[in-house]
Amino acid sequence: GQNIDQPTEMTATEGAIVQINCTYQTSGFNGLFWYQQHAGEAPTFLSYNVLDGLEEKGRFSSFLSRSKGYSYLLLKELQMKDSASYLCAVSELTGGGNKLTFGTGTQLKVEL
């Protein structure tokens, strides 16, 4: 099984930077994903880390430390449309194949 923990809620100001942390415990680690999900919609892929380090993609960056079981998603130049739920998800290689398990999600509210 897996434990994937994220803060439940965060609030930030438009134009600012916010960091959403995720810690996990798993065996058979096969990559960590970040998704954005607006209410009533499907998750949208943001980033993927399988090796330690930082992956940058426009306003979004994600960091992974496998030894610490830790990742974060960094959002820069926040916009009102970034208000959404952010899901950390860990892929695990099992006897049944790849299995993606989601964390509890972080509800981000961007304010003026």
Add this chain to the structure above:
Amino acid sequence: DTEVTQTPKHLVMGMTNKKSLKCEQHMGHRAMYWYKQKAKKPPELMFVYSYEKLSINESVPSRFSPECPNSSLLNLHLHALQPEDSALYLCASIGTGGYTFGSGTRLTVV
């Protein structure tokens, strides 16, 4: 084609009805997934099909019956559901680019 297509987008069914959810992808992905997502909760894995064979069943009640007729299609047959089964049902597939999710079926059981 880089999408996972789910139909229908919305479904309302009675507790005695039989219905099916459909998922289709033409990316050549050989693993496909069903997830269930309740409001304000993360998606929860239900089933994994790998090379058209059921490889993971997360102790899902038998009123949910998955089927994988071929490498591009994944169905979820529903029978005698309960109101608490109302949720967003998401299909996903995995390839070299990672997991791709469909837009989901919003199911309401009345």
